[in-house]
Amino acid sequence: MKRLLVLSALGAALSFASAVDAGTLQLNIAFKGADQRAVWERLIQGFEKANPDVTAKVAFVEEETYKVQLPGWLTSVAPDVINWHEGERMAYYARRGLLEDLSVDWQKNDLNSQFASLKTASSYDGKQYAMPTQYFAWGLFYRKDLFEKVGIKGEPTTWDEFLEACRKLKAMGIAPIAVGGRDSWTLAAWFDYLDLRMNGYDFHMQLMNGDIPYTDARVKKVYLAWKTLIDNKYFIDNPLSYSLDSVQPLYIQGQAAMMLMGTFLSPGLPPATKTQTGFFRFPTVDPKIAPAEDGSAECLNIPKRAANKTDARKFLAFIGRPDIDGELAKGVGTLPANNQAAMPEDPIAKTGFQILSKTSGGVAQFYDRDMTKEMADEGMKGMQRFISDPSRLDEILGQLEKTRQRIYNKS
Structure with a gap:
């Protein structure tokens, strides 16, 4: 050879x-x-x-x-x-x-x-x-041993169950969620899933296509749900200082319990960590919305x-x-x-x-794969600004709306 x-x-x-x-x-x-x-x-x-x-x-x-x-x-x-x-x-x-x-x-x-x-x-x-x-699915990687340690019974299937799981982990000194926000696309996963669960696939794809204003109340609703996780300190400290690669040790060492990520993360987990790792579908937020998924x-x-x-x-x-x-x-x-x-x-x-294979609400590609590049780049920068200072949400959404109007030539 x-x-x-x-x-x-x-x-x-x-x-x-x-x-x-x-x-x-x-x-x-x-x-x-x-x-x-x-x-x-x-x-x-x-x-x-x-x-x-x-x-x-x-x-x-x-x-x-x-x-x-x-x-x-x-x-x-x-x-x-x-x-x-x-x-x-x-x-x-x-x-x-x-x-x-x-x-x-x-x-x-x-x-x-x-x-x-x-x-x-x-x-x-x-x-x-x-x-x-x-292609790969997205979902929540989680440490079974940490869930058991804090008394979480089973995988959360609803938003309320998810928030309760986060509360229990936080109370025991364990960061509920690891995210490497320096790689902005990892933040986009959180927006995608909250939007898909709260507003549904059709709305999400209209937003991706530039047809929905960022000042729409339904978009703000997604960010406010996300803000609940930030305000309660359910994410690791200083998430913007971590890339996906540098944040994984927090999960591997048991300092953080969950990561929202694609299945491609699995082969790189050490064997000892992998035996303690489970994977579940992003929980239902609004039961009236048919569940849709990202399938990149x-x-x-x-x-x-x-x-x-x-x-x-x-x-x-x-x-x-x-x-x-x-x-x-x-x-x-x-x-x-x-x-x-x-x-x-x-x-x-x-x-x-x-x-x-079981999703009934549609399959999207992913935030920056469904949206024109210029808008996706600005949208993810906005997410980083939001994570840094959630109080600036209205300002951030206003800036994104101006960008949408410019890129898509819409008023």
Whole structure:
């Protein structure tokens, strides 16, 4: 097996500037943690073995850095393959002509049937620009041992039960909820779920599409429910000083009892922590609202400026195979996008699958995947300001409304 050349993020720019030899495939892969990187390395080695005329050069870039660097890659000397997010995040670049049209590949490789449920999320203006790789559910990770220690009987299913669980944990000196607010998207999960539970899927998607004012009383109601958690100090202290990576030790060490996060978090938990970890659906707030969920999907794309699109298409076809896609999902704690792939055995992923498959209220992608990028970025900055000083809520919502009117050209 030939050598897999792994480039650091710092060295990636140099590789882009050099001429690309025939049979050399440049991959830029976002990852979170050593486990995810190892999975991709193993699959890329398998691709090279199956395609001995292709040499893969890979830039592994930590996910938050990747998000910042991606626009520059797509508009300059682009890699041949990227991994990215489905939905509006993918459409943002397709709309600007920066991604290759993969509609022919969908027809040729039978993706229309194998990835049927994610075709819409992979499409823009009737054409497909992505190949789905995996998707994951969201819910609350919790420490069973800490729940038992403070006398919480069972997983909370209603908002009142959830608040009571938080009260018991706080009374025993345990932070009920860990959140790494320095990564603003982790805060967006709280907004998504409170909005979906209080206002429902249709309202939520109208808001994501820019059709609802941020000064609407229903939006403020969501923030006021969120404010209850802040005022009662149910979140860890100084959440904006933590990223997702730096906040996880608080959960692992038992200093915090819960985290609202996607199932992808599961594989990185230490075995001792994982045996004490459960996962439950975000509780019902308004029983009259049909429960909707976030079901975020990931994908591979070929940049429009890619130099080696022939081998890039081979790579997408390889990763899209049911056996390979299943192996990827198993390794990163998600669910395979290919409906012919085997489901992973991870108990958290299994619970996530059950949550998504049984939901009756609709499935959204996620806050910054359902909304145009400019509005999502401003919305998440507003959430950070809200966490820092909840008393500024009316001011923050007023600023977001002005931004909405400007971006969507609405009054």
